[in-house]
Amino acid sequence: xxxxxxxxxxxxxxxxxxxxxxxxxxxxxxxxxxxxxxxxxxxxxxxxxxxxxxxxxxxxxxxxxxxxxxxxxxxxxxxxxxxxxxxxxxxxxxxxxxxxxxxxxxxxxxxxxxxxxxxxxxxxxxxxxxxxxxxxxxxxxxxxxxxxxxxxxxxxxxxxxxxxxxxxxxxxxxxxxxxxxxxxxxxxxxxxxxxxxxxxxxxxxxxxxxxxxxxxxxxxxxxxxxxxxxxxxxxxxxxxxxxxxxxxxxxxxxxxxxxxxxxxxxxxxxxxxxxxxxxxxxxxxxxxxxxxxxxxxxxxxxxxxxx
Amino acid sequence: xxxxxxxxxxxxxxxxxxxxxxxxxxxxxxxxxxxxxxxxxxxxxxxxxxxxxxxxxxxxxxxxxxxxxxxxxxxxxxxxxxxxxxxxxxxxxxxxxxxxxxxxxxxxxxxxxxxxxxxxxxxxxxxxxxxxxxxxxxxxxxxxxxxxxxxxxxxxxxxxxxxxxxxxxxxxxxxxxxxxxxxxxxxxxxxxxxxxxxxxxxxxxxxxxxxxxxxxxxxxxxxxxxxxxxxxxxxxxxxxxxxxxxxxxxxxxxxxxxxxxxxxxxxxxxxxxxxxxxxxxxxxxxxxxxxxxxxxxxxxxxxxxxxxxxxxxxxxxxxxxxxxxxxxxxxxxxxxxxxxxxxxxxxxxxxxxxxxxxxxxxxxxxxxxxxxxxxxxxxxxxxxxxxxxxxxxxxxxxxxxxxxxxxxxxxxxxxxxxxxxxxxxxxxxxxxxxxxxxxxxxxxxxxxxxxxxxxxxxxxxxxxx
Numbered sequence: 192x193x194x195x196x197x198x199x200x201x202x203x204x205x206x207x208x209x210x211x212x213x214x215x216x217x218x219x220x221x222x223x224x225x226x227x228x229x230x231x232x233x234x235x236x237x238x239x240x241x242x243x244x245x246x247x248x249x250x251x252x253x254x255x256x257x258x259x260x261x262x263x264x265x266x267x268x269x270x271x272x273x274x275x276x277x278x279x280x281x282x283x284x285x286x287x288x289x290x291x292x293x294x295x296x297x298x299x300x301x302x303x304x305x306x307x308x309x310x311x312x313x314x315x316x317x318x319x320x321x322x323x324x325x326x327x328x329x330x331x332x333x334x335x336x337x338x339x340x341x342x343x344x345x346x347x348x349x350x351x352x353x354x355x356x357x358x359x360x361x362x363x364x365x366x367x368x369x370x371x372x373x374x375x376x377x378x379x380x381x382x383x384x385x386x387x388x389x390x391x392x393x394x395x396x397x398x399x400x401x402x403x404x405x406x407x408x409x410x411x412x413x414x415x416x417x418x419x420x421x422x423x424x425x426x427x428x429x430x431x432x433x434x435x436x437x438x439x440x441x442x443x444x445x446x447x448x449x450x451x452x453x454x455x456x457x458x459x460x461x462x463x464x465x466x467x468x469x470x471x472x473x474x475x476x477x478x479x480x481x482x483x484x485x486x487x488x489x490x491x492x493x494x495x496x497x498x
Numbered sequence: 499x500x501x502x503x504x505x506x507x508x509x510x511x512x513x514x515x516x517x518x519x520x521x522x523x524x525x526x527x528x529x530x531x532x533x534x535x536x537x538x539x540x541x542x543x544x545x546x547x548x549x550x551x552x553x554x555x556x557x558x559x560x561x562x563x564x565x566x567x568x569x570x571x572x573x574x575x576x577x578x579x580x581x582x583x584x585x586x587x588x589x590x591x592x593x594x595x596x597x598x599x600x601x602x603x604x605x606x607x608x609x610x611x612x613x614x615x616x617x618x619x620x621x622x623x624x625x626x627x628x629x630x631x632x633x634x635x636x637x638x639x640x641x642x643x644x645x646x647x648x649x650x651x652x653x654x655x656x657x658x659x660x661x662x663x664x665x666x667x668x669x670x671x672x673x674x675x676x677x678x679x680x681x682x683x684x685x686x687x688x689x690x691x692x693x694x695x696x697x698x699x700x701x702x703x704x705x706x707x708x709x710x711x712x713x714x715x716x717x718x719x720x721x722x723x724x725x726x727x728x729x730x731x732x733x734x735x736x737x738x739x740x741x742x743x744x745x746x747x748x749x750x751x752x753x754x755x756x757x758x759x760x761x762x763x764x765x766x767x768x769x770x771x772x773x774x775x776x777x778x779x780x781x782x783x784x785x786x787x788x789x790x791x792x793x794x795x796x797x798x799x800x801x802x803x804x805x806x807x808x809x810x811x812x813x814x815x816x817x818x819x820x821x822x823x824x825x826x827x828x829x830x831x832x833x834x835x836x837x838x839x840x841x842x843x844x845x846x847x848x849x850x851x852x853x854x855x856x857x858x859x860x861x862x863x864x865x866x867x868x869x870x871x872x873x874x875x876x877x878x879x880x881x882x883x884x885x886x887x888x889x890x891x892x893x894x895x896x897x898x899x900x901x902x903x904x905x906x907x908x909x910x911x912x913x914x915x916x917x918x919x920x921x922x923x924x925x926x927x928x929x930x931x932x933x934x935x936x937x938x939x940x941x942x943x944x945x946x947x948x949x950x951x952x953x954x955x956x957x958x959x960x961x962x963x
Contacts, residue, residue: 249593250612251913254619267949272942273924340769360769444713446772448933464586464712465920466593 243473249466257469264473274474276449277457280364281433281481284371284453287364289432292372294425297379301387302409304380316380323377331441334370335359338442363443363451370438375431379424386420387413419493426489430482454478540573541853546595546603548588549580551778552808555801555874556607562869567860576857579603584774585715589916596621602847604854605861608655610645610839611716611911611919617648618913623844624652628855634862634880641908642879646841649912655841656858658867659876662835662902663721665689665821666785666793672819675699675791681821684828686729686755689792693764696791704784705764706792710756711927713774718926719919720836720909725794726752728907729825729834732960734918735910741957742910742918744944748960751826753929753936760930768930782809785818794823797899801875804893815894822902835902838909839879877903914951921946 246253246260268274300319304312322330337343338359345355358366390413398412414421436455439445445452445460452460454474462471547556557580564576581591589612595601596616608616616622629635635643638657646655669679675696683689693705709722727733732748735741743749759765766776773779781802784790786809793799803811822833842861844854860866864882871878872892877900878884890896909915925943928934934942948956 248619249590249597250615250619250621250916252618254593254597254621271946444772446712446927446931447768448928448931450931450933463590465917466590 239472239475242469243476245469247469247472249463249468251466253467253469260469264470265477267470268473268477273449273452273457277452277454277474278477278481280451281453281478283364284368284435285429285432288368288371288375289428290425292368293375293379293428293432294421296372296376297381297424298383298421300376300380301383302413304384305387319380320377322374325374327374327437328441330374331370331438334366334373335442338366338370359443360447363447367439367442367451370442371432371435374438375428378431379428382420382424382427383417386417390416422489422492425492426486429485429489433478433482433485454481540571540575541604541850542575542577543567543605543850543853543857544577544579544603545605545607545857546579546581546592547607548585549582550584550588551775552782553778553802554808555806555870558806559866559870559873563857563861563866566866567857570860571853571856574853584713585717593619593621596845596847599847599849602845602849604844604848604850605857606843606845608646608841608843609716610655610657610841611720611909612916613646613655613841613843614648614911615913615916616843617654621845621847622654623846623848623851624650624654625656625844625855626652629653632859634859634864637864637880637882639879639881642839645839645879645908646843655843656862657839657841657879658861659871659874660837660839660879660903661877662797662837662899662906663725663795663823664797664835664899664902665823666795666799667692667819667821668785668788668791668817669819670817671696671700671703671788671791679819681819683821683824684832685824686726686826688824690755690758690764693759693792694762697762697764700791703788704766704790706759706794707766707771707776707780707784707790708756708759708794709771709776710760710765710923710930711768711772712923713772714776715923716919717777718923720838721794721796722756723752723922723926724836724907724909725823725834726755726826728836729823729830731826731829735912736957736959736961737910738961739957739959741955742914742947742951743958743960744947744956745940745958746960748826749943750936750940753925753939756926757929757936761932765930771930772927778808786811786814788817797877797895797902798875800893800895801873804873804875806873820895820898822905831905833902833905835906836909837877837903837906839876917950918947921950 243264244259244261245257246263247257248254300315304315307315325333335342338356339345340355340357348355358369394416395408395412398408403411434455435453436459439451439453439456440459443451445456449457455478458471458474458478461467461474545560547560549557557578560578564578567576568574581588583591589609592606592608593616595603596606608622613622642657642660643653645657645660647653665683667681672679672681672692676699677692677695681692683692689706696703696705708726709718711718714722724734727748730746730748730751732743732746734743736743760768760771765771770776770779780790780793780795781799785793785799786803800814802808803814823835825832825834842858844851844858848854861870864880864886867878867880868883868886868889870876871880871883872889875893877896878886878889883889884900921943924946925934925939928939928942929936944956
């Protein structure tokens with residue numbers, strides 16, 4: 192993700208337009224890394240592209256003789272209710288848990304932490320980041336136990352005389368979205384904390400002198416100054432959330448029925464439970480396209496901000 | 499300072515990498531190779547089987563065979579590979595292993611339901627040349643010989659047993675609920691009314707268990723759905739026309755039965771039923787614990803309760819009764835059973851097929867075949883085993899389940915069957931969770947089957963019973 196900046200040496204600054212040979216030599220140390228990337232990253236991706244247009248399978252005819260089937264996998268996907276359901280759930284999951292949940296909660300926490308004292312800041316920061324550094328499966332089990340019929344949440348609700356909830360079964364997509372918010376908010380909080388610390392104090396103070404209240408300061412001063420961080424953060428968490436698999440799998444397996452079967456889970460089921468590798472990779476390509484569309488939208492946002 | 503342009507390029511690249519990381523998860527992972535092996539002379543033979551739940555029958559049986567084989571073939575080693583996985587995951591892991599000579603086991607345990615699909619995939623080696631010189635083959639029942647015979651007429655697996663299915667019921671609970679201890683339901687309604695009585699009279703007891711939904715995989719399709727469907731006038735496959743049946747009333751009726759028991763609370767809650775460990779639970783907790791009135795289940799489940807089983811329970815012989823699953827309205831033969839069974843096969847990419855065959859012969863000596871049929875609660879497929887007094891008296895239920903062979907039906911285990919089976923359990927799950935009505939789920943099934951086998955390979959006419 193990060194771009195490294197070449198360290199400035201003590202040598203006198205070179206004029207731009209270095210000779211080609213020097214450029215080549217500077218690239219040489221990078222070649223092993225580029226080679227590895229090509230083999231281990233580009234390789235599987237190209238294989239994926241190939242598999243998506245075949246009938247490849249782990250058993251049956253598609254295993255014995257792999258044939259090109261053109262766009263058949265995509266036709267089959269867009270004609271199937273299960274796939275439409277998965278797309279819809281993926282969008283719901285991404286919207287609720289990333290774009291609304293993690294993003295606004297992260298921003299809120301970052302804003303509150305600016306104003307609070309060190310002890311509270313450390314306490315909140317540690318607990319939020321704690322949820323983030325837990326292994327995904329551990330977090331999923333914790334949250335399953337929390338939302339379970341006899342789980343912590345219902346015990347607490349009953350204790351204060353409220354009726355219990357049954358989200359894991361009745362509204363599983365809500366349960367896994369809440370779980371993902373709990374687990375992923377730390378990332379947004381860190382991004383926004385860093386961005387907010389860049390804002391010069393004087394600007395906010397002068398806005399205050401001009402009589403702008405809290406909300407107006409936030410809307411017209413603070414947020415515009417961190418637009419770039421917002422766009423970058425949105426892009427990263429959207430792409431992370433689109434491919435969340437372990438959390439949902441460990442909590443609900445995509446069930447009950449297909450009520451929490453997002454695209455990654457649908458892909459896994461088709462490719463590994465039902466052995467349809469070709470069809471599964473075609474779904475993966477659709478996921479890639481969805482990610483690309485989101486990225487483009489955010490990049491446009493970054494561009495317009497730069498203008 | 500990072501320039502804006504460079505930042506954008508990095509952001510775009512990063513976005514792309516993140517997006518495709520989901521794709522590269524789809525690539526197959528290889529397991530590390532375990533020990534090289536020589537092709538001639540003493541060999542290392544790897545034998546793979548499914549180890550799920552706490553059962554130790556197969557584990558102990560294979561350990562005995564390993565000792566026997568290694569003693570008879572000095573210098574050879576048998577490596578037992580227990581694949582710890584639920585039903586569907588076991589097949590996936592096994593198929594991934596069989597794809598490469600580096601990871602292919604030498605002997606694999608294949609369910610008859612999947613073997614045709616794996617034969618079509620080219621994973622297995624035909625065994626006819628080996629069988630020719632084998633004096634034991636004549637001992638196998640004719641039907642059993644066909645269990646692993648492919649459409650090309652070759653035999654790809656040696657069956658080690660078969661099974662039948664029926665209703666197990668708890669006589670003590672029946673007595674408490676005022677139901678007859680010698681229970682003989684004649685129709686689906688008889689089964690439902692007994693379940694309703696238990697629900698009413700015995701709170702805290704699950705009246706009836708019928709496996710359903712994706713987590714239990716083929717158990718849902720076969721013990722659950724097909725035990726219902728084959729009791730209607732319809733079936734999955736029309737053998738005369740060689741076509742798959744769609745749009746049948748029997749299919750909807752069977753789904754409706756599932757809907758009834760799950761919506762009326764006559765079955766475990768869908769939440770419980772959708773636990774991949776439900777099979778172990780029924781055998782080791784619910785039945786022995788007196789928590790379940792009736793179980794639609796297989797002939798083998800008492801193996802849980804033997805001394806070597808997961809949950810020794812000697813009282814089962816007096817507490818539990820067995821009765822045949824009735825047809826929908828008592829028509830046809832009046833009772834239904836389905837049969838499957840497992841076979842030992844040799845992967846095409848095995849490095850030591852000859853040694854593997856020797857091991858299969860050791861697995862299938864009369865003594866070992868009897869031992870496994872007895873300990874593993876199998877219905878015998880060999881005449882000499884069926885006549886063996888040790889087998890005949892091995893369990894109180896053996897005779898009952900062996901007699902069901904006269905009415906039993908084998909699944910249409912063609913190469914497409916596993917995919918069709920997946921669509922069945924998807925339909926079941928949609929109905930039991932209330933996501934779809936039986937009619938909608940049946941319609942989705944029909945469309946899916948047309949997609950799997952092509953439309954001209956489907957028919958709306960079932961073969962009559």
